[in-house]
Amino acid sequence: MQKKEELIERAKKALNKLSLYGPDIDLSQFRSFKALEEKIGFENLDEKIIKKAEEVGFSYDQSSRSGSYFQLNNSSIYTKSRTKGLEIYSLEDALKMEEVKEKLWSLLSVDSDKFTAFASLVEKAGYVIIVRKGTKVDYPVQSCLFMNNVEVQAPHNIIIAEEDSSVNIITGCTIMPEVVGLHIGISEFFIGRNARVTFTMVHSWNKETHVRPRTAAIVEEGGEFINYYINVRSVLTLQTFPRIYLEGKNARAFSYSTVVASKNSIVDIGTEVVLNGENSRGEIVSKSISKDNAKIVTRGKLIANSKYTKGHLECNGLILSPSSKIYAVPELESNIDSTELTHEAAIGKIGEDEVNYLMSKGFSKEEATSILIKGFVSTRTKGLPDYLQKMLKNIDEMIVKVL
Amino acid sequence: MLLEIKNLFVNVGEREILSGINLFLEEGELSFLTGPNGSGKSSLLNTIIGIPKYEVKNGSILFNKRDLLRLSLTERAKIGVGIAFQYLPKIKGLLLKDLLTLISQKYGTPKETLEYYIDFLRVRELLERDVNVNFSGGEMKRVELLTLLVQRPKLALIDEPDSGVDVENVKIVSYAIKELLSEGSSALVVTHTGNVIKYIPDARAYVMLNGKIMCYGNAVDVFKDISTLGFDGCVQCKRKKN
Incomplete structure (x- = not known):
């Protein structure tokens, strides 16, 4: 386990480390940020907030939901599980458990770039979802990360699906239209043997937001991770490059993303699937739409390190204006001979x-x-x-x- | 007179592809249009429906006495001109059932009618698929005829319903054309092979060559001549010149 002091030390050193992809932003404007505790309760949420949360898939009355998490700014204001074998915590509460503590920052490094470093130093709230062995959660679990009147949100989420379990998770992240913000969501997924996680993340930001999600997942033997990412509204800048490690034999990953960018938005989005397990399979499909002067880089990378693996990569771009730009970067890397990696990319009006x-x-x-x-x-x-x-x-x- | 085309000259880019077409169609009437590849049959249909790249240089097209050339593609469809194209674009992400529902709503076609024609043209198993994506030749023809039956146009332009399809499909699309006629539509049908004529013989056929209509006559007779003399025979043909 990594010591807290060590992590802080490493993070501080990396505060100026550029991200490998995407436009740089000056974080000094957010340095003085202090996260405050929200006084408002889930039951007393403003009508406007509820409406906005519902836009990104959150059901306020929780009908047909197995559990819920709601975060307002930097406070977890609601956690609820309605199913046996499904546990939902705020990060702070979950860190009291050794099994969670040891997983924190185990797939991602605090010093991988200035954003992970910054997030680790703020690290307020976020959710931890644990699906216990053999539990098949019927209805989806929902979460909402809402930025109402703060400029920074840096939640850390941990999802653990134990052996033979299955769960659908919907996460909506959104912001009020008038807020200028930075959102760095850190997410680490642990998908056990023969477990299945379908994760849908819907983002709806405003044109003043910088968004830098940092995500990694590990999938064990026979496990399956299905990841949907949809960015509904244009952002100022967005960069993300989730990594999925298929460690176990027959592990599977499907990653689908849809991104819309307009005005002067700059988006750099991709997924990497590392095929480490024998007979593991990965598929990455991305769809991007650019308008006005927006620029989108869409990446995809498949790395085959084990035999009988298979991967497919697809980048689709739709250009709606002559001054917008889409740049597709599909990458295939094989370090063994018995694999089958394919890709196709198409951009057009x-x-x-x-x-x-x-x-x-x-x-x-x-x-x-x-x-x-x-x-x-x-x-x-x-x-x-x-x-x-x-x-x-x-x-x-x-x-x-x-x- | 439902359709009157007079002295029509059409260019695609710099190239003249129709050179003085005259063609008439009465209400409820069926006519075939035949001729060798590249003679301008599809271009004529595409010009009538109003595909923008077909640029009319001269002449007129009247539909129910209205000047079609002043109307957009959408407006032509709305006043009762429908088309079944020969080559269809694939539309990923649009389910056939959704397209058919949208078209029915647009034309006020009852749901039962749509359901009836879905079975009539045997496309039920395609409903959950993306429009024209990986459809076989026969499936595409059947789907196009289905959209026409749902639209119920006054004039149906049908481009090669019988090419690249098997006997069974020729039969189905021929019955669909018959159905359109019995519902009161007129039809101008391009056929290269003449396979549909067997099922709907009671019609006139126009023969096109190099962007011109060379002659017309009873469809069965015209195709009998073409099968013995070939399209080259048209040049010496004694049939009434247009």
Whole structure:
């Protein structure tokens, strides 16, 4: 286990270390930030906050939810599990448990860049979800990380799915329109043998927010990690590059992301899947839409280190304005001979033939365009639970509306 | 007269592809359009529906006495011109069932009618799939005919419903064309092979060559001649010139 003092020391040294990807930002503007305890209770949340949280998939009345976590600014104001074998804690409470403490900063390093360093020094709140051995959680678990009137939020989340368990988690992160903010969410996932985690993260920021999520996951033998990331509204800058380590034999990972960028937004987003386990499988699919002067870099990397592995990478970009830019960087790396890694990338504007086709069926040009954008963003995988299918459909519609 | 095309000249870019077309279609009437590859059959349909790259240089197209050339693609569809294209774009992320529902809503077609035609054209198993993605030749033709039946246009432009499909599919699309006619539509059907004529023989056929209509006549007779003389025979043909 890493000593706290050591971590702080390392973090302090890394406070100026540039991130490998994405635009740099001057963190000194946030140095004087102090996290305060929120006085407001979950029951007394403002109508506006509830509405905004629901936009990113949070169900305030918790119908059809197995458990909930709500964080307002830098305080955990609600944790609730309604299912046996499902435990939900605030980070502070969970760190009293050795099993959680030893996992903190075990997949990510505090000194990997200035953002992890900064987050580790702030490190206020975040959730810890533990699904005990054999527990199949029926309804999804939801969490919301809400920035109401603070400029910094740096939660640390830990998700542990023990052997043979399964869970669906929906996390919504959002901010009030008028707030200027920095969000660094640290997330570490531990997916045990034959466990299955479906994690959907919906971000809805404003045009003044810098977002730097830092995520890593480890998947053991036969385990499966399905990760959806959807960024609904444009941000000022966003950079993230989750790493998924498929350690065990037959482990699987699917990572899907949808990102929208408009105005002067700069986005750098990708996923890396490391195929360390024999016969492990990874799939990365990304969809990006750029508008106005926005710039999007979309990355994907598959690394094969073990035999009989298989991976596929797909980058799709839709450019809606001549002055926006999408740059796709698909990378495949194999360190053994018996693997099969493939990739495809396609960037383009809305096809004229498609628009004409729909117009000939009676749709106006605007209707045709929005049907096509919606088609582009809609992420469909077989076997997706109904609630998620429905939720993603609503989100797809919102993306088209917001654009 | 439902459709009157007079002295129509059309360019794609610098190239002239239709050179003085005259063609008429009465309400409820069926006409075939045939001719060798590149003779301008599809271009004529695409010009009637209003695909922007087909630039009309001269001539007129009247539909129910309205000047079609002043209307956009969408407006033409709305006043009753429908098309079944030969080549279809794949639309990822749009389920066929969603497209059909949207079209039905647009044209006020009852749900039962849509359901009936889905079975009529045997596309039920395609409903949950993305529009035109990995559809076979026959499936695409059936889906296009289905959208026409849902639209119920006054004029149906149908581009090669019988090419690249098996006998069974030729039969199904022919019945769909018959159904359109019995619902009161007129149809202008491009056929290269003439396979559909067997099922719907009671029609006129126009023969096109190098962007011009060379002649027209009874569809069965025209195709009999073409099968013996080939399209080259058209040049010496004694049939009535257009």
